[in-house]
Amino acid sequence: MRQVSIIGIGQTKVGEHWEKSLRQLAADAIRAAMADAGIERADALYVGNALSGEISGQEHLGALVADFAGLRGIEAVRVEAGGASGAAALRVGYLAVAGGLNDVVIVCGVSKMTDQVDPVRAAALALTLDGDYEAIHGLSLAAVWALIMRRYMHEYKVKHEDFAPFAVNAHRNAAGNPYAMFRRPISAQAFARAPAIADPIGLLDAAPLGDGAAAVVLCPARQAREFTDRAVDIAASTVATDAVALHDRRDPLFPAAASESARRAYKQAGVGPEDIDLFELHDEFSIAAALSLEACGFAERGRGVRLAQEGEIALGGRIPISTMGGLKARGHPVGATGLYQVVEVVQQLRGEAGANQVKGARLGMAQSLGGSGATALTHILKAID
Amino acid sequence: MRQVSIIGIGQTKVGEHWEKSLRQLAADAIRAAMADAGIERADALYVGNALSGEISGQEHLGALVADFAGLRGIEAVRVEAGGASGAAALRVGYLAVAGGLNDVVIVCGVSKMTDQVDPVRAAALALTLDGDYEAIHGLSLAAVWALIMRRYMHEYKVKHEDFAPFAVNAHRNAAGNPYAMFRRPISAQAFARAPAIADPIGLLDAAPLGDGAAAVVLCPARQAREFTDRAVDIAASTVATDAVALHDRRDPLFPAAASESARRAYKQAGVGPEDIDLFELHDEFSIAAALSLEACGFAERGRGVRLAQEGEIALGGRIPISTMGGLKARGHPVGATGLYQVVEVVQQLRGEAGANQVKGARLGMAQSLGGSGATALTHILKAID
Numbered sequence: 001m002r003q004v005s006i007i008g009i010g011q012t013k014v015g016e017h018w019e020k021s022l023r024q025l026a027a028d029a030i031r032a033a034m035a036d037a038g039i040e041r042a043d044a045l046y047v048g049n050a051l052s053g054e055i056s057g058q059e060h061l062g063a064l065v066a067d068f069a070g071l072r073g074i075e076a077v078r079v080e081a082g083g084a085s086g087a088a089a090l091r092v093g094y095l096a097v098a099g100g101l102n103d104v105v106i107v108c109g110v111s112k113m114t115d116q117v118d119p120v121r122a123a124a125l126a127l128t129l130d131g132d133y134e135a136i137h138g139l140s141l142a143a144v145w146a147l148i149m150r151r152y153m154h155e156y157k158v159k160h161e162d163f164a165p166f167a168v169n170a171h172r173n174a175a176g177n178p179y180a181m182f183r184r185p186i187s188a189q190a191f192a193r194a195p196a197i198a199d200p201i202g203l204l205d206a207a208p209l210g211d212g213a214a215a216v217v218l219c220p221a222r223q224a225r226e227f228t229d230r231a232v233d234i235a236a237s238t239v240a241t242d243a244v245a246l247h248d249r250r251d252p253l254f255p256a257a258a259s260e261s262a263r264r265a266y267k268q269a270g271v272g273p274e275d276i277d278l279f280e281l282h283d284e285f286s287i288a289a290a291l292s293l294e295a296c297g298f299a300e301r302g303r304g305v306r307l308a309q310e311g312e313i314a315l316g317g318r319i320p321i322s323t324m325g326g327l328k329a330r331g332h333p334v335g336a337t338g339l340y341q342v343v344e345v346v347q348q349l350r351g352e353a354g355a356n357q358v359k360g361a362r363l364g365m366a367q368s369l370g371g372s373g374a375t376a377l378t379h380i381l382k383a384i385d
Numbered sequence: 386m387r388q389v390s391i392i393g394i395g396q397t398k399v400g401e402h403w404e405k406s407l408r409q410l411a412a413d414a415i416r417a418a419m420a421d422a423g424i425e426r427a428d429a430l431y432v433g434n435a436l437s438g439e440i441s442g443q444e445h446l447g448a449l450v451a452d453f454a455g456l457r458g459i460e461a462v463r464v465e466a467g468g469a470s471g472a473a474a475l476r477v478g479y480l481a482v483a484g485g486l487n488d489v490v491i492v493c494g495v496s497k498m499t500d501q502v503d504p505v506r507a508a509a510l511a512l513t514l515d516g517d518y519e520a521i522h523g524l525s526l527a528a529v530w531a532l533i534m535r536r537y538m539h540e541y542k543v544k545h546e547d548f549a550p551f552a553v554n555a556h557r558n559a560a561g562n563p564y565a566m567f568r569r570p571i572s573a574q575a576f577a578r579a580p581a582i583a584d585p586i587g588l589l590d591a592a593p594l595g596d597g598a599a600a601v602v603l604c605p606a607r608q609a610r611e612f613t614d615r616a617v618d619i620a621a622s623t624v625a626t627d628a629v630a631l632h633d634r635r636d637p638l639f640p641a642a643a644s645e646s647a648r649r650a651y652k653q654a655g656v657g658p659e660d661i662d663l664f665e666l667h668d669e670f671s672i673a674a675a676l677s678l679e680a681c682g683f684a685e686r687g688r689g690v691r692l693a694q695e696g697e698i699a700l701g702g703r704i705p706i707s708t709m710g711g712l713k714a715r716g717h718p719v720g721a722t723g724l725y726q727v728v729e730v731v732q733q734l735r736g737e738a739g740a741n742q743v744k745g746a747r748l749g750m751a752q753s754l755g756g757s758g759a760t761a762l763t764h765i766l767k768a769i770d
Contacts, residue, residue, distance in 0.1 A: 001485050008544070020518060044624075050445075053438050053509075058516040060435075060467040061624035063642070063759040069632070073645060075624040077473040080463045081443040087461040092477055099484010100386045123437075129713070131443040132406060139524040239429075239460040241448035259447070260458060375461070 001154035004097045005224035005382065008217035008345045014181040014331030017211040022056045025272040026110040027069040029213035029336075031104065034333040037208045037217040037227050040106050042277040043102035048109035049087030049335035050082050050370075054124040055249060056112050067110060075102070080335075081239075081368030082128030083284060084123055086214065087107065087338030087377035097218045109336035110213035121209055125334070127369040129164025130245035133303055135352075142285070146198035149287035151252055151346060153200060156302035160200050163286040164188040165308035167204045168284060173315065174325025176355035179340075181210045181331030202316040205286040210331035214339035216346070224384075232349045235269035235363070236380040238262075244374040253302075257376035258295035258367060265365070273297035276380070277361040278348055280341035282369040283326045292367055293321070296378075320358050338368035342379055349383040389482045390609035390616040391766065393602035396729040399566040399716030401499045402596040404637075406439045407456025411495040412454040414598035414721075422602040422612050428487035429460035433474030433494035434720035435467050435755075441497050450493060457678065461489070465720075467513030467755030468669060468700070470494065472723030472762035475601065479622040484601045490603045498594035505754035506594055510719070513756040515630035525590060529757040530591035531583035534672035536637055538585060545585050548671040549576040550693035552589045552713055555668060559710025561740035565594045566716030590671040595716035599724035601731070602680050609769075612717070617734045620654035621765040623647075629759040638687075642761035643680035643752060644706070650750070650763040651682075658682035660740065661745040661765070663733055664704055665726035667754040668711045677752055681763075691739040705743050708733060723725075723753035727764055734768040 010032025014023055020028070027048065034040070045066045053059045059369060062076035081088035086109025093107040099352055113121055123141075126135040128258035129144060129245045154159060168188055175178035194203040224231035243249050249256065266272055273296060281296075283289035290304030298319045314320040322342040327337055345364035347353045362383045369376055386732060393419025397410055409433070419425070430451045438444045447461035453508040458525055459613025478492040498506055509528075511520040513527060541616070559565035559593035569590060579588040625645035628634050634641065649724035651657055658681055666681075668674035673690030679689075683704045684692045708748055709715055709729040712722055730749035732738045747768045 012420060015726075023517075051438065052435065056516070057502065057512060059465065059512040060514075060629060060756050060759065062466050062473075063755065064629045066626050067628045072628060073625055074643070076466075077476065079477075080465055081447050081461075082443065088447075091462065092464075092480070094482040095477065095484055095486055099479050099480055099486055101484055104625060127438050127726075129445075130449065131441070135442065173547050175768045194546065202548040238459055241451050241512045243457060244449045245454045246447060256458070286577060330565045370448065371445050374445065374452075 001099055002100050003221035004094055004218055005221045006216045006234065006346055007219050007224050007227045008033040008170045008233045010036060011179050011214040011340060011343050011348050012212050014210040014212035014333055015275050022052060022058060022110060023065055023068040025131040025211060026065040026108050029215040030069040030106055030108050033215035034216050039104060039217060040058045042074060042097055042104045042106045043371060045071055045106045046092045047077055047078045048091040049111060051087060051124040051172050051334060052084040058316060061362060080085050081375040084338055084368040084370035084375045084377050085335040087368035089376055090339060090342060090379060091237050091239055093218050097220060103219055105218045106214040106215060107339065108213060109339035111124055111333040111335040112211040115210035116209050130202035131246045133245045144200040145285040145287055148252055149200050149248060152287055155253060158305050161192045162305050162309060163205060164185045164191040166283060166286040166289045167191050169313050170322040170326040170328035173323055173356055174329030177330060178325040180325040180328045180329055201285055207327035207332035210333050212333035212336050212337050215342045215382060216339060216342060231384055232346050233384055234384045235382040236265035238264040238268065238378050240376050242374045243369055246372055254293045255295045255373045256370065257373055258292055261376040262296040263377040265380050269380040271363060275363050276319065276365045277322050278323050278345055278358045278364045279364040281321050282326045282367055283322055284332060288369060296367065315356060315358055323356050323358060333380060337353045341366035341368060346353055346382045349381055358363055386483050387485055388605045388606035389479055389603055389619045391601050391731055392612045392616045393418040394603050394727050394731050395421060396564050396725060396753045397597050399595040399597035401719055406451040406495045407437060407443060407495060408450055409448040410596060410598040411493050414600040415491055415493050418602050420602035424489060424602060424612065427456060427459060427489045427491045429481055430491045431474040431477045432463045432464055433471035433723060434496060435465055435470040437508040437717060440501050444756060465665040466760040468611050468719050469753040469755035469760045469762050470720040472753035475724060475727060475764060476622050476624055476762055478603050479619060482605060488604055488742065491600060492724065493598060493600040494724035495598035496718040496720040497596040498718060512713040519629045527583040527586055529584045530670040530672055532631060533637055534585050537672055543690050543741050547690050547694060548590060549573040551668060551671040551674045552576050554698050555707040555711040555713035558708055558741055559714030561713035562709040564708040565714055567594055567714045574761065580748045586670055587683050592669045592712035592717035595718050597718035597721050599721050599728045601727060602725060615735050617731050617770055618767045618769055619764060620767040623649040623760050623763050626647065627759050629756055632755055640676045640680045640758045642758055643677055645654060645753065646761040646763040647681040650765050654765040656748060660748050661704065663708050663743045663749045664706050665730055665751040666706050667752055668707055669717060673754060681701055681752065691696055700741060700743055701711045708741050709745060723762060726751035726753060730766045734766055
């Protein structure tokens with residue numbers, strides 16, 4: 001098994017891209033990543049996407065994106081795992097390069113979410129839940145997370161306003177990220193005043209759906225220096241799953257897939273949570289951020305919210321999260337999000353995060369969730385000495 | 386890179402499975418493949434599926450199928466490449482095992498196509514075309530293949546009835562396959578009399594959409610004998626792509642992805658078309674069968690139909706195709722088809738094809754196409770001496 005490096009990154013701004021097609025967004029991110037890596041060709045392209053059939057009227061994105069990005073003929077398929085699709089595509093790219101089957105591989109995540117009205121988007125997102133047992137009863141993705149949040153608040157005696165630091169932190173960090181969807185800070189008061197979208201989840205607990213694409217270029221670590229002196233190594237790449245339906249899980253407040261995926265990642269990288277300098281987690285809802293922190297060993301169960309309240313998730317804190325705005329404020333282009341997280345970790349490890357730089361960052365982690373956490377992908381990236 | 390073996394196969398009958406859910410079909414095939422391999426657990430599951438969001442109201446099939454098949458927690462994602470999704474999932478499983486990242490891997494393809502009325506299915510299938518340039522103008526998948534067929538007939542002076550041997554051969558073979566959707570022979574007269582569905586494509590040129598699931602279990606060749614004495618090796622696994630839109634291709638009658646994918650497969654396996662004992666091709670429409678034969682070197686350009694007319698595609702011919710009925714008569718559960726083909730090649734190489742056995746088969750090939758041929762996967766399987 002070969003060590004794998006990321007030698008190029010690319011991303012579009014997240015937002016409403018009325019002027020650009022789905023394939024154009026993907027090609028923009030891919031060409032940016034290729035330019036960053038200094039490559040003109042590649043052996044394969046793996047595209048992460050969820051719901052483009054329902055939202056954009058287009059499946060079969062592997063061949064489509066490859067062709068439009070100037071890579072006609074290349075090996076290309078699409079990988080899907082709900083909201084974790086971008087990270088799942090990276091996992092497949094990692095398999096190909098680590099295993100020695102392909103050398104230079106591009107992984108791209110892309111989604112256009114704003115072409116449809118919200119009921120259509122909500123219906124599409126519900127397809128990442130259990131259709132026969134959850135969506136059929138009218139549950140939406142936000143509604144399932146709301147059930148989890150309500151239970152969390154009850155079980156651990158936490159109030160809704162206690163979750164404010166997650167949103168405040170994300171928006172503060174997004175202000176320094178030119179690719180973010182919402183670049184303005186918000187206050188804890190604004191968080192508390194926001195209308196409920198699925199009680200107890202308020203508007204400012206929830207990540208905004210946006211359009212965007214992000215891409216990385218992979219190659220074997222041994223060849224990385226031929227291309228760039230800014231390569232970052234993939235120290236771990238893992239996937240774990242759980243029951244898709246919330247009621248089928250052993251404990252609705254224990255995200256088993258996130259926990260198991262992190263456990264495998266720490267094992268593969270030979271590190272522990274105490275070694276991680278920053279953590280891009282799946283803060284699609286503030287409750288998800290709290291649970292990810294707990295699942296990955298940064299806080300005891302029921303204490304993820306406390307970690308945020310104590311300021312430890314800020315850029316100078318013990319474990320900075322959502323350092324470029326997170327899903328909450330950078331925005332959530334569903335099938336691309338997992339790769340935005342990875343691109344942002346690379347920015348941090350290269351020391352290119354500008355005002356948002358985590359000082360001395362050497363080891364960064366990204367975790368992406370599908371559905372209400374039934375799929376979890378964890379990637380640990382490492383700066384090269 | 387490790388040699389990879391298929392140590393177990395499983396399939397459900399193709400047809401209308403009103404009594405079984407999507408996940409149940411998948412689990413049935415997976416449990417059958419696991420029993421065939423004699424395994425109780427696996428390291429990962431890759432699910433091939435196209436259009437389950439549109440047809441079955443369910444995305445995020447990796448975690449869903451893993452859980453229902455008794456594999457909760459396992460690494461699991463879904464792979465999509467239109468009609469080639471099942472084969473694309475096999476490619477990802479191959480990457481994982483060949484590369485040494487996972488040892489025992491299950492690959493499953495599943496689709497339920499009959500739960501929806503035909504206009505819904507046709508609209509879904511059109512999403513595997515180019516949405517912005519083909520589907521937007523009302524082109525369906527059958528219509529694009531009809532354009533190709535019309536051009537082929539014009540260019541090579543071939544009549545519609547000349548394509549009859551493909552359908553006649555497929556139906557004759559399906560009669561011997563208990564898993565096939567249509568087990569009755571048809572005549573060339575019936576083929577000629579069938580109503581047009583997208584002129585010149587008639588009803589008996591087209592594969593019937595069905596429900597079904599097929600699965601295989603992979604492991605490193607070195608470990609295969611620990612599980613079974615009936616293992617089959619994967620001698621080649623390749624993907625190539627082309628423009629998704631027909632009008633963007635250099636030559637509408639040259640399936641570049643199929644040709645390139647086959648070229649890479651022959652190279653990887655160190656064989657040529659003359660070495661292949663049987664060929665499961667993507668006869669979704671009879672024209673596609675003719676073009677696959679040409680793209681893979683079994684006939685000169687424009688002579689694929691002649692090969693069929695000369696009887697060389699029959700079980701005793703030079704290159705038997707659709708030996709268990711093909712898409713045409715075994716049926717076409719879109720996201721599962723690529724794995725049905727592979728399961729059938731394994732049956733042949735094990736000598737378990739019953740009345741349909743290709744005598745002395747040692748090397749078999751399967752080729753699966755997405756859209757109107759924009760994605761092509763080719764797998765060459767080899768009997769172990």
